[in-house]
Amino acid sequence: MEMDRSTIVGLVLILIIFAVWQTVVAPSPEELEAQQRYQDSITALNEATLTPEADIAPEFTPTELAGLTDSARQAKFGNAFGPFAASAAGEAKEVVVENDLMIVTLNTKGGNIKRVELKEYAKMIEGEEGKMVKLPLYLMEDEKNRFEYTLPVNGVSGAGINTSDLYFTPKVEGQTVIMRAPTSNGGYFEQRYSLKDGTYLMDYDLRFEGLNQVLVNQGGNIQLQWDNYLDKIERNSQYESTLSTMYFKPTDDDSDYCSCTSTDSETVDGQSLKWVAGSQQFFTSALLADNSFSPGSVLATEVFDLETSPDLEKVSATLNIPVGNSNSEAVGMQLYVGPNEFDRLRAIGHDLSDVISFGRSIFGGINRWIIRPLFGFLSKYISNMGIAILVLTLIVKLLVYPLTYKMLVSNVKMQVLKPELEKMKAKHKDDAQAQQMEQMKMYQEYGASPLGGCLPMVLQMPIWFALYRFFPASIEFRQESFLWANDLSTYDVLTKIPDWIPFMQGHISLFAVLWAITTVIYAYYNSRHMDYSAQPMMKYFQYVMPILFLGFFNSFAAGLTAYLFFSNTFNIAQTIITKNFLIDHDKLKAKMEENRKKPKKKSGFSARLQEALKEQQRQQAAQNGTKKKGK
Template sequence: MEMDRSTIIGLVLILGIFAVWQYVVAPSPEEIEAQARYQDSITALNDAEMVPADELAPAFTPEDVSALDDSTRQARFGGQFGAFASAAVGSQQDVVLENDLMIVTLNTKGGNIKRVELKNYAKVVEDEEKNEIKLPLYLLESERNRFEYLLPATGVSGPGVSTSDLYFTPQIDGNTVTMRASVSGGGYFEQRYTLTDGTYLMDYDIRMEGLGQAVNAQGGKITLQWDNYLDKIEKNSDYEASYSTIYFKPVDDDTDYCSCTSTDTEEVPEQRLKWVAGSQQFFTSALIANEGFSPGAVLSTETFDDETSPYLKKVSAQLEIPVTNANSEVFGMQMYVGPNEFDRLRAIGYELSDVISFGQSIFGAINRWVIRPLFQFLSKFIGNMGIAILVLTILVKLLVYPLTYKMLVSNVKMQVLKPELEKMKAKHKDDAQQQQVEQMKMYSEYGASPLGGCLPMVLQMPIWFALYRFFPASIEFRQENFLWANDLSTYDVLTTIPEWIPFMQGHISLFAVLWAITTVIYAYYNSKHMDYSAQPMMKYFQYVMPLLFLGFFNSFASGLTAYLFFSNTFNIGQTIITKNFLIDEEKLKAKMNANKKKPKKKSGFGSRLQEALKEQQRIQSEQEKKKGKK
């Protein structure tokens, strides 16, 4: 009973204390009315339309939607926002900054970019009937994006005050928008955006005035957190994702980047960064520091396994802004939000053009300084990029034709020599080693070589590998029409097929099919008289190989498959015309017979090769004798 009485007394005391606490902290009728007006204002703002920049008041006149005076705000929000309590409530509205290329929409809640529309580019989507529909192209538009500074406000626990929780007051001055979050005592944190015509590059500065007592940045820096959810813009989103990541440039080092194919994190604890950029296949959002960000940056990319996700990837940058805790500080930056146009990015400098995925090897150099300038030159005279690809094919074929001619002469030599080789093999049909020795001897005597046709193909391989990276990375081919292809930067669609068919991704590319067919035809003409008796499977593999690669090229850039189709077509034409009209087989045969009668001076390599074959033949003969004795 004693324990029950104590329990009852304790409960009564607790209830009494709770009642007194409720009475003390309960808001006054005036505060209740103010909160109601605040909620009504927010509801009205959610339904309001975007306010153009030229219609905003040009002076700093914060709208007091909460009807709370400074002392009441400080009392209510000071523990969470410190001296920034006066900016904890306000009106949320859109502010537009525009030039001839883009429309930048800023939000007063956070003072950051809400979205950017690129006027000269469009996003293409397909309806249920596979009809293409063009929509406005937006960057930085996801509601899940974050662009916020963590201000270590005095008297606030945790990491500090996030600017995304503050309401900024806009001021318009020509082509400049200033967003300002005030603190008690007259200071402020300011973000300033300036956009001029003819560029996708904005001047972007942050200014801290009179924050010496309000902000205490220990360590001499404040943190900027930038999370950017990359939207799916291109038709082949799987391929687009493989070209999307975050790039960064240390001040005194080469450009680097996170993995393009998997979730990855890169820490830069000791180097200052010049810029960071969230880059997609054809578009980039970059932040460039005038003097460099402080060491300690963390860059990351996150992939999404869910194919239904509207995002390609999430790219993030945690950057450190250097500060000195002075009464007045400015940190200057620039923001590039626009297309991956090589000349435009290169003009900005600081190796920003490295965000274009031309490649970092020798093939990347070929793309940047050979193929790209060549296409740029051709585009001055040719209005269609498909025709420019055709002209490029012709130029390459003319350039390598002298070597192609030698290749075809070598093929004809092998054709002439084929009867003699067959006689030799019949003579030594039971001795494979002797066949090899005699075959090398005949090649030397007649001046023929089975490898004579390889050089032109080897010389063209760097161009093929370079073009493999060039077409999907060059925005000049994006949404460019040619014949049946609507976009030379991605696959063309002859017809759709069921998704369950392996390797074809639900469609058939006509350029890829034409490439496969012409590859088979070219292989037939090129190897018609070659001897495959030693490796008979090679005869069939050259016909199977194009079918195996069809699944790969079926979803690749139609600009590349068009080039390969044109290349094969010219190869076939050159082979037929050269062999039938330019090479006299009888004269070549007479020349080979005359060459046989000439005394031969064996080269060092030829002599060593024949000696090696003879030595191999001797060893094999001795091993067979030993087996016979056993």
């Protein structure tokens, strides 16, 4: 049944009123925050009500703790912590250890890393009036992070106690910090961090002293839970998120990783692991076993809504740490918390450099073993990475110039042949098939080919695809300025524009615009003499294509768009110089005429194609004759 006009108008008005009402009565951000605080307090109250008092380790002041004897502590916390009751309460303090590259801050509660500051790197944020402000760069700094072991203790219910609930006694020896959680029987659980100058790799060792009678199921595994909330560090958080995930390396297999773009988890059954790494665009926090982590590890990533979340992603690892059954056990590991520098990670070994997102295919190989070493060589003599990109573009163009020359010769042949093609098409203007046959015949006679210019572009495509991954993954370009771009690893900003403009992400990249303009200029100059009568849309598509791709390149690394702009500029210059000064048009035309007079031996493919066209022409003629008879 059709609705009349009045009904439709009424429904529209109702919808408008409903939308206005929703806007008016919707709670303000302050009200939403107050509601959330209220809900959080109710949740905390319920959890406190449901939790037995004996399982809670209350905070104490130093004075109160000083008054507690060992027996008093045991009576207070024995049910929840067993022999670790002596470490169940205390005061959380920070302990700092550093080398020439980083400052590591440890927390006595849990005995784990609170944050790591990288001295040679900075985080840049946009301040007032669009100016970039430099801040210290921290890794593993989020208060929500977890790095805790579950110790199965005799006399304690459940899975055991978590080391994040214990207060460790610190001891500093030079660049080494020893964190110990003592037990009532004179034993202890120890975490030892040792730094050396010149490296982001620290030794991280566990020691189980006198715990063989304290822990249940010794000779098995101790579980480590590592949750790391990755901070938004780079300007383009959306792209940074696509390069952030949890990597892992089975001891007898290639490295692998969880999904970079969606929430994912991987359970590694039947395989031990050599290392796990929470990696983002330019920085990595990795844990490496001296031997291996036992099978059954679970790796996971959780992707957040970047518009509402202060964090980039959450990466997690649940690891099984093998521990023996002797009175004194030690487990050796290493922690790498630092930049994704290829040479540094490769020197560590065990394929840890795979955390750099160069790609896993042939393009990744090109990046690792051709483009990266070439840039490394250029950077020894060129301090500005933008100039290095310009020099790289020139090198690539010189390498492929012999093929480019052949392409341009082919274009000039098509230019010379164009008047003859137009005459032929005028002669067969009403017969498209005859035009095709004659056109192929002329191409063969004159030694010309409309596809002669494709090969150089095809050969350069692997380089383009490789560079697409290279610039955003190479820390060497991070915060390196060139001309108006202040960071070649992310997009440059000519001006800000409204966010509602589609595909542009609120800004205009000048390098991307220059690429689009020079692509149109190159397409126009290179195809002025091309024949598009058979496919007229192709003539316009080559001009529309750069506009369509502008939205994609607008938010991409300025290093890549600068390279593409330089490449187009060199292409235009090569085309103008080669066609006007290096190719003798008259001599080439004479050679084509000479070639036309020579007898031609048809190739098998050419002969079959021409025969197919002739057969199609005969069928069309027969069909037209039948139609005439039927009239």
